[in-house]
Amino acid sequence: MKRERITEGSLWSDPRGQVMKTPDDVAEMLRLRACGWGLKRIARQPGCSHHTVKDYVAAGGVKPFKSPERPKRLDGLEGWLRERLNRHRGNADAVRQDLLAEKGVTVSRRTLQRAVQPYRQALKAEALATTRFETPPGRQLQINFGERLVEIGGAKVKAFVFVATLGHSRRLHVRAFRAERQEHWFAGLESTFTTFGGVPEEVLMDNPRALVVRHDAVSRSVQFNDKLIAFAKHWASVLAPARPIGRTKGKTAALAT
Structure with missing residues (x-):
């Protein structure tokens, strides 16, 4: 067997944390093993454990030392x-x-x-x-809720933010609530109509549970809450779920009366 030359400057590590052996020692282990020597007999030559010999033989020689990867705080998230x-x-x-x-x-x-x-x-x-969906003035209002952490009196509090956006001008109306219940959707819409001084032809929304009883993702049919239907009739506006074509829900569903 031709003896392979291993440079003295190479870095190596013992898998079991024992005293490191020189590259020449490891090369000798591999040579003796190739000659048919047993692990314990080989181990007596450099004066180490036969487990060390076994690990070096299994690895095929010395391996460059690699620092273990440090766990990251965001792992699993x-x-x-x-x-x-x-x-x-x-x-x-x-x-x-x-x-x-x-x-x-x-x-x-x-x-x-x-x-x-x-x-x-x-x-x-x-x-x-996403295709930008344009609407004429007064045609469409998009509504949505978001969440933000705010500091009140030195304590972190979750705020639920109602956001209404006019489809043509992109003018915004924002109002914060302590929750996202049905009455908060209605209060947000009413304050929007009052602030903007009018009611759009239709209001575009996602399918929030507070307003929608059932939404079929396949047929895209929607059953609206009775109170929402009454609210729409009172304000003479039309409401419906976000349309799939053109991704209309991006500026923020028309509820057909």
């Missing part, structure tokens, strides 16, 4: 981070606040930005693939 980034529409700082409040995990802004970068790119790709 990939799915949660993606969902929260989508919920906050790419706002990484809002995700970082939720991370601290709900998971008790503190990370720097830069660390979180690196962790959510793939998900942010997916959001951008989706936005580029």
